[in-house]
Amino acid sequence: MSEPNSRRDDSIDPIRSWSPPFEPLRPPVPYEPGAKLRILRHIPPKPFGGRYPLRDGGRLPVSLNMLRQTTVVDLCIANPPLEGTTLPEQSRELEVIELAAEDAFGAQLFVCSLDDGPETYVAKIYDPMYYEFRDPGADDLPRDVTYTADGDYSREAAAYEHIEATQRFCGTQVPKYCGSWTFDLPISLPTGTVTRPVRMILMEHIHGTTMLDFNFYNMSETKRLDVIARVIETHCRLLHVGLAHKEASQRNVMIVDSMEEQDMVERVCLIDFHSSMVYGIYEEVDQGRQLPELPPSPVDFWWDSGISMFGNWFADWDDIEEAWHHWLTERYGNSVEFGPSIWAADGQLRFGPWEDEDVQQDAELDGDDFHYSAVEKEQRLPAHSTAKRNRTDFEGDGSETPLELRNHKAMTPGNHGCSKGKEPERSKQNDQPLPSRSILGHISIGVKDYDSAKMFYSALRPLGLSLVYDSEAEGPSSGTRTLGYGPDKTQELLNIFEYGSEAHAPGRGSHVAFNAASRRAVDKFHEKALVYGGTCDGKPGIRSRYGPNYYAAFVISPDGWRLEAVCKNLE
Structure with a gap:
């Protein structure tokens, strides 16, 4: 094989290594404090990319062959954003005050003022x-940053315009929207x-902290x-008015807490709608969709995904899974504000308005079971299956009394919620099959x-590995503190030693x-790993150079x- 730089035709050598090129013409980031921009009101084109269907008049990403032979500067000059409609009579002067959030992979966020006014x-x-030229899902491949940025803009502007039209969320559960420019x-x-x-x-500039x-x-x-x-109620209410957020995570929740002595915070706000989808923009997407009278039940949408998204917030519960399901069932099982759960009290799957097959396919959300058809869901989780618990599982265990979560411990850093003398149970959500006999015994x-x-x-x-051994379970040990993970106690595949x-x-x-x-399990692992102290080393995605169905994510512990x-698996 020739040296990596000996030829330019990627079609001849499709798997040669790539690294971001030298960019002598790329100017420094211009959005420094004090920088001023003359901005014009702009009506964006219809949203594209993500879950939206491909439409005539839209655009496609630049081919990988071309990307590997260009620079970001040349790419940006050759591929400007889609036109939309500019309204020059509506102009403002924007002054950058400070960086609001840093994201090397995507859009840039800055605190600013308009026309020298006091409001930020x-x-x-x-x-x-x-944008990061290197593909965050495959660090040895480039991505079309012009397609990514333009798609992000079109989808997020569409989401905020849709939310603003409902006159229900902006300025409360969602930031107040001040237009596209x-x-x-x-x-x-x-x-x-x-x-x-x-x-x-x-x-709106929210003076708060991300979750x-x-x-x-x-x-x-x-x-x-x-x-x-x-958080979960806003998610379900937005879906009810035709908006799927699709990027639910702790980094996309803002909290304003100026009432430290109260039992509630001042404000909880969902942010970042660049991955969202609005139903009704394209006729095919909205065809046959009839929204029910009430929003979908949080019991269905958050039964599993709530554990992975919020687990560290209740890590002091002895059995996080059981306590979470108990709380969801108690709070929303008979709610008059949300629709009935598709899981009836007798454990049988109930067909309802949110089970329409077209709606399921269109409203697929990360981290929930919504994308399964009713038949698939019934086959996947039959009545009374141990894979998914329902209200009847809590009978005789406090479900008829006010919520009481047992055996709580003090919530302090370093205390991660494993009771002394109690072996954590294997996850009942596990769809990971037990591995067959392997030559590889374990990893330390x-x-x-x-x-x-x-x-x-x-x-x-989420990958099927639970804590099956803890040297400190019976109290402090005199030897090396050790943890063991596996599908069950008979198969300890990963050992952790404190040195x-x-x-x-x-x-x-x-x-x-x-x-x-x-x-879905890959996505859950990646999100939980970042919440619990890991660093992203490659977002979930297809690595086609390893195979057409090689879907992977990387983290650093x-x-x-x-x-x-x-x-x-083919999905």
Whole structure:
């Protein structure tokens, strides 16, 4: 095989390595404090990309062959955003005040003011020049940042316009929307100076903290549950008015808490709608869709995914799964504000308005069972299956009395909710099959800190690995503190040993890969790993160079170990 740079034709050598090119013409990020921009009101084109269908007049990504032979500067000049409609009579002067959030992979967020006024806003700027050129799902491949940025803008603007039209959410559960805009930036090229258009939206400046960064350790359980309830209720209410958020995670929830002595926070707000989908924009998407009178039940949408998204917020519960299901059932099982759960009290699947097959396919949400048809769901989880519990499972266990979660421990850093003397049960949501006999017996990993490792490796539960051994379960031991993970107590596949400063992870080229039963399990593992202290090393996605169905995600543990979850099933 020739050297990587010996030829330019990717079709001849499709798997050669790639790294971001040298970009001598790319200017520094212009959005520094004090920078001023003349912005014009802009009506974006119809949303595209993501879950939206491909339409004439839209655009496709630049081919991988072309991407591997270009620079970001050339890509941005050759592929400006779709036109939409610019309204030059509506212009404002924007001044950048400070960075609001840093995201090397996507849009840029800045706190700003308009026309020298005292009020501050957040500008979300979809400038592909400063998107990460490296594909976050495959770090040795490029991505079309112009297609990504333009799609992000079109989808997020469509979502906010739809929400604003409902007159129900903006300024409360969702940031107040201040419109979509465009501006021009100059760039110097060898052939002269040219201008390029950049799109953006303006939003209310929320003076709060993301749920991911929020310090909840000293909050009462009532207050924590209030936050979680408001998140999942907003999610379901938005779906009811025709908007699927599709990016539910702690980093996309803002919390304003100025009432520290109260049992509720001041405000809980969903943000970041760049992955969302609005029903009704395209006739095919909306055809036959009849919304029920009430929003869908949070019991159905959050039965499983709530554990992975909010698990660290109630890590002091002895049995997180049971307590979560108990709370959901008590709060929403007979709610008059939400529709009935499709799971009836007798454990039988109930066919309802949210079970329409077209709606299910259109409203597929990350981390829930909504994308299964009613028949598939019944086959997957038959009545009284141990894979999914229902209200009858709580009879005689406090379901007829006020909610009381038993055996709580103090919520303090380092206490991750494993009771002394109690072996954590294997997840009842596990659809991971037990592995057959393998030549590989187990893997051992050295870590610096037992407590942080115990928290982080609980992210393996979606992959079928639970904590099956804990040297400290019966009290402090005199030896090396050890954790063991496996599908059950007879198959301990991963051992964790605390060695303090002597523990070192291997360098690049070494990693541990875990098979997942579904792509959904890969997504859950990735999200939980980031919540529990890991670092993203590759978002969930297809790695086509390994195979057409190779769906994987990569994370780096707090101790530097690179871990992969992969599903090779056709879905």
